Every structure is written in structure tokens, then in C-alpha cells.
Amino acid sequence: MKKILIGIIIAILSSTIFIGCTSQIQTQEPPKLTITIGEEKLQYVTAKNKWNGELFDMQNAFKNILKEGSKIEPPYIEFGELAVITFENNPPDKFTISDILLDIKGAKKFFTPIISIPFELKDGKCSFEIVKNIETGLDSYWAPNMTYFRGFKMTASWGENQCEYDFIIKTAR
Numbered sequence: 389m390k391k392i393l394i395g396i397i398i399a400i401l402s403s404t405i406f407i408g409c410t411s412q413i414q415t416q417e418p419p420k421l422t423i424t425i426g427e428e429k430l431q432y433v434t435a436k437n438k439w440n441g442e443l444f445d446m447q448n449a450f451k452n453i454l455k456e457g458s459k460i461e462p463p464y465i466e467f468g469e470l471a472v473i474t475f476e477n478n479p480p481d482k483f484t485i486s487d488i489l490l491d492i493k494g495a496k497k498f499f500t501p502i503i504s505i506p507f508e509l510k511d512g513k514c515s516f517e518i519v520k521n522i523e524t525g526l527d528s529y530w531a532p533n534m535t536y537f538r539g540f541k542m543t544a545s546w547g548e549n550q551c552e553y554d555f556i557i558k559t560a561r
Contacts (some may be wrong), residue, residue: 416440418544418551419478425518425557426469429560431460432555439549449554451494462537463516472515473542479512480544489523490537490556496530497536498526505540524561534561 423430430458433453453460455507473485485505489497496502500523507514524536526543542553 433440437550464558475512482545488539
């Protein structure tokens with residue numbers, strides 16, 4: 389009887405330790421997400437800000453996306469298209485989306501406040517419409533069929549853990 393009881397206790401402890409270890413493995417990296425605009429699935433980059441107590445040196449993701457040799461080609465998107473962001477698992481506790489007008493090298497084009505996009509995150513999914521960025525009206529240069537780079541910075545938090553998901557599109561003026 390003692391052997392059975394000891395066996396049950398060992399099994400319970402082993403299960404508890406296994407579950408604790410596998411749940412920590414899942415939080416080692418930010419969860420994946422899917423970004424679609426219209427019928428197009430977009431590529432994005434992920435950067436940790438603070439993860440499992442460690443602070444990270446943030447790189448400018450937009451500059452990396454637009455640098456020569458990057459494998460990410462920002463797609464041209466028409467106004468009125470619907471952007472849908474879906475977390476594959478483990479949606480964040482807090483989530484923000486910013487729309488930033490970029491120059492050709494990936495830096496913020498104008499010294500104006502960053503535009504925050506309103507949305508509702510429900511069941512790990514949110515959406516917003518691609519509309520004209522009002523900052524394009526500040527540009528004194530104009531050419532027919534001119535396009536703008538628009539960077540979208542999404543900041544996600546799970547308790548103390550925080551990361552950014554960034555992607556770029558091109559739109560009309």
C-alpha cells in the first residue's frame with residue numbers, strides 16, 4: 389500500500405514539474421500572429437522590449453525592413469481595405485497599434501505625434517480599416533501616383549513581458 393501511495397505522489401509531482409517546465413518554454417518567445425489586409429498575408433518582424441525580466445536593446449525594425457537586401461517587400465494597399473491581426477495563441481493582456489508615416493529609409497517622416505489606431509481585441513483578434521494618414525498633407529512635395537511608406541507598430545504585453553510586432557505597407561497620398 390505504501391508503494392502505491394509513494395508511486396501516486398511521485399506521478400503527481402512529476403506531472404506538476406512537467407507542466408511547469410513546458411509552460412515556461414511557451415513563454416520564452418513572443419506568440420506568433422497573422423496579419424492580413426484584404427487577401428494579402430503580410431510579413432512582420434518581432435522585437436522583444438522586455439522578456440522574462442531581461443531588457444532588450446531595440447533596433448529600428450522599420451529601417452531593417454526597408455534596408456537594401458531585406459527579404460520583406462511592403463505591399464501596396466488601397467484605402468478602405470481591412471487589416472486583421474490574429475494571435476495564433478496566448479493573446480496579450482494589453483495591445484496598442486500605431487500608424488507612422490516613414491521616409492524611404494524607415495525613419496519617422498515628420499516630427500508630429502504618432503497616430504494611435506482604435507480597435508477592439510476580442511478572442512485574440514482585432515481589425516481596423518486602412519485610411520489616409522493625415523500626415524501626408526504635411527508633405528510639400530507632390531508627384532502623380534506618389535506612394536508613402538506606412539509603418540505599423542503593434543506593442544503587446546503579457547504581464548511584465550512586452551514586445552513589438554512591426555510591418556510596413558505602401559499607400560497613396
